[in-house]
Amino acid sequence: MKRLIIASMLLFCIFQIDANAQKKFEQESRLKPADVPKVARQFIDAVEMDSNWKWYFEENLQGNSVEAKTKHQGKRYSVEFDTSGKIQDVEVEKIWKEMDEQLRGSILFALDSLFNSHKLDKIQIHYVAETNVLLEILNKKADQTDSKIQYEIMVKGKKNGRPKLYELTFTESGELLESLEIIFRNTDNLEY
Amino acid sequence: MRYFITMLLLVFFMGKATAQDTYLLGTLPSLSLNKGINSNWSLNLKAESRLRFMQGEFGGNSTSDLHLQLADFALTASRKTGLNNALAGGYLIRLRREQTFYCFIQQFTIVKRYESFRMAHRFSSDQTFNNDNPWELRLRYRITAEIPLNGQSVDPGEFYLKLNNEYLNGWQEGDSDLEIRLVPLAGFVFNDSNKLEFGLDYRMFSFIDGNSCNGFWFNIGWFLKV
Numbered sequence: 001m002k003r004l005i006i007a008s009m010l011l012f013c014i015f016q017i018d019a020n021a022q023k024k025f026e027q028e029s030r031l032k033p034a035d036v037p038k039v040a041r042q043f044i045d046a047v048e049m050d051s052n053w054k055w056y057f058e059e060n061l062q063g064n065s066v067e068a069k070t071k072h073q074g075k076r077y078s079v080e081f082d083t084s085g086k087i088q089d090v091e092v093e094k095i096w097k098e099m100d101e102q103l104r105g106s107i108l109f110a111l112d113s114l115f116n117s118h119k120l121d122k123i124q125i126h127y128v129a130e131t132n133v134l135l136e137i138l139n140k141k142a143d144q145t146d147s148k149i150q151y152e153i154m155v156k157g158k159k160n161g162r163p164k165l166y167e168l169t170f171t172e173s174g175e176l177l178e179s180l181e182i183i184f185r186n187t188d189n190l191e192y
Numbered sequence: 193m194r195y196f197i198t199m200l201l202l203v204f205f206m207g208k209a210t211a212q213d214t215y216l217l218g219t220l221p222s223l224s225l226n227k228g229i230n231s232n233w234s235l236n237l238k239a240e241s242r243l244r245f246m247q248g249e250f251g252g253n254s255t256s257d258l259h260l261q262l263a264d265f266a267l268t269a270s271r272k273t274g275l276n277n278a279l280a281g282g283y284l285i286r287l288r289r290e291q292t293f294y295c296f297i298q299q300f301t302i303v304k305r306y307e308s309f310r311m312a313h314r315f316s317s318d319q320t321f322n323n324d325n326p327w328e329l330r331l332r333y334r335i336t337a338e339i340p341l342n343g344q345s346v347d348p349g350e351f352y353l354k355l356n357n358e359y360l361n362g363w364q365e366g367d368s369d370l371e372i373r374l375v376p377l378a379g380f381v382f383n384d385s386n387k388l389e390f391g392l393d394y395r396m397f398s399f400i401d402g403n404s405c406n407g408f409w410f411n412i413g414w415f416l417k418v
Contacts, residue, residue, distance in 0.1 A: 186417055
């Protein structure tokens with residue numbers, strides 16, 4: 001009975017979030033390192049990765065930000081700063097099989113409830129913590145439990161009709177926080 | 193890699209140009225109007241003309257003339273069939289010299305999105321009819337890469353690079369001919385519903401059995417979503 005109540009509550013939360021699913025808008029442009037806030041550059045300089053970082057200025061509905069991106073040992077890393085250079089979060093690409101089994105179960109439960117069929121496209125783990133902790137996470141000197149964690153999952157999901165692409169955000173324990181439908185840019189010039 | 197091979201092939205074929213190989217110079221202006229009917233269906237109206245400025249033989253004689261070779265008007269209905277693909281069917285009217293040609297078009301497109309560019313594959317076929325000529329069947333494949341020149345996606349107010357490579361094989365009354373097109377374009381996005389593209393449209397045909405014919409067109413295309 002208790003399980004039924006918990007499952008019902010989870011389903012209620014999932015459908016509430018789904019009913020409020022928003023559309024995602026994002027626009028980014030390349031930044032020259034010279035135009036990046038000094039504090040942000042200093043943070044990236046302290047990251048012990050032998051890779052080339054690229055800088056972007058990102059505009060979205062929540063506001064503007066500066067992002068540093070790189071690919072290291074097959075995984076994509078992204079560090080987000082506000083426009084003054086204060087660090088916001090770190091995102092690291094994750095492989096489904098690397099994730100905890102219980103967490104995968106919770107995420108799959110949510111996906112099965114939202115979609116008739118689904119396919120995972122990309123998984124990212126979000127770390128939010130103090131600057132020094134985030135630096136240590138990037139340098140693999142700190143445990144991820146020292147930070148607040150969220151999972152951002154891109155899913156090709158089919159409800160009714162043709163499939164669409166969604167960005168879903170989950171808590172550390174696999175509870176669905178947000179669902180955004182990705183709006184693709186116009187493809188007329190590629191089709192005709 | 194595919195583009196590198198194509199470029200090599202084109203350099204090879206162009207390097208083989210003899211005095212008998214011919215060329216055409218001109219422009220290809222086009223206007224594409226797209227109207228979404230609902231989340232699945234859309235209509236596209238495309239008008240394109242081919243204006244020739246010059247023709248001649250490589251290393252030989254050439255003549256300059258201003259000649260409207262043809263004007264095309266096509267109406268296509270497209271239905272999204274998946275996350276990245278669409279099926280379309282259309283009808284084209286071609287005005288060429290004093291003649292009118294009618295053409296049925298079928299196409300299937302796949303647009304794949306990668307981290308920092310988009311890639312499209314277009315498979316299409318068309319059948320052209322005219323009162324005075326036997327009908328013609330063409331099978332076409334086009335690969336297109338759209339590469340942003342600023343950032344990881346093409347956003348409003350930004351330029352991009354578009355590379356087209358198309359292979360067309362036509363059959364008419366037992367004869368067949370292959371045409372290869374290589375189209376490097378620069379594009380500018382005013383907003384997501386308004387784009388302008390311009391660049392070279394190189395076309396080579398009749399090169400298998402005889403002397404090749406090479407078209408060098410200045411391509412300028414305006415894409416509007418209404």
